[in-house]
Amino acid sequence: MSKNKLGSAMSKQAMEEACDRALSNHEAQKEKELIDLIAHMVVDVTFMELTREKKLLEHPKGYHLDGSHSCEICGCICKDESTWYDRYGVKCITCQAAVDKKIISKTFFKKRDSYYTMFDLEYCFNLNAKIIRRWIKLGILKAREIPAQGGGTHATFFLIKDNKTFLPPKHLIKSAIAKEIKDGKEEYVFPVPWYQVFDQPLDRIKRYGIAQLLVTAQP
Known part of the structure; x- marks a missing residue:
């Protein structure tokens, strides 16, 4: 048996053991293609992270990324000069400004269970934005608002620690x-x-x- 055939047979056997059933050659091939795709994606992500970390050694305070990325705080798509990357992750420069001004903490987005977004309040409590804004205006609900660069509000968050008696964990x-x-x-x-x-x-x-x-x- 050739090395390629032997490798395929061993892979098929391993997949059958994982699935706890026999697989046709077609199923085994599709499973192998999926595994190969995931493996390549993991390698690509790992290489990207290593490249970023290496550059971070040269720019410890952070730097702009090339291309389009999703801000890990507000979720908006940011590109090139509108991005910021440091050891706390990828952010848009608007959210980074909020971090610099201590409106939110550097590790804010890593603690998803510590705050609600506007969408969270609407979905979790069957509310609409008008009611939420009314509660903010009346001082019932305390919000952390990230200012937009051109005026207005870029994003709004509700920290549980700011609303301990009002919002449940x-x-x-x-x-x-x-x-x-x-x-x-x-x-x-x-x-x-x-x-x-x-x-x-x-x-x-x-x-x-x-x-x-x-x-x-x-x-």
Whole structure:
């Protein structure tokens, strides 16, 4: 047996052991192609990170990246001179300015469970932006607003530590998984808001101020 055939046979055997079933040659080939693709992606990402880290040694305070990237704080796409990379990750220069001004911390985006975004509040509590802005204006809800370069607001965040008695910790309101039955079989699995799972959802967060306002919240 040639080395190529031997390697293919060993790979097929390993995949069958992982799947706990026999695979056709076509299935084995498709699985191998997927594994090869993932391996190449991992190598590319690793090489990119090593290149960035090497350049960071020359520019320890950070530098602009070439091409388009997603800001790890606001999620917006930024490009070339509008990017900033340092040991805390990739950011747009607007969010980096907010870090420099201490509006948010350097490690902010690494602690996703420590804050809510506008979308989080809308989705998790079935609210709309108008109600949220009203609560901010009344001082009920404390927001961290990142100023936009041309005026206005670039992004808004709500830190749980700023709203300890008002916003519940995120582990209490995690999305649940729902299944849809079709023709007697479970075919669809999809996330649903936490409040659709519990019979008395407000009891789960009754210790927090938002629970009282959700009862009477109107657009």
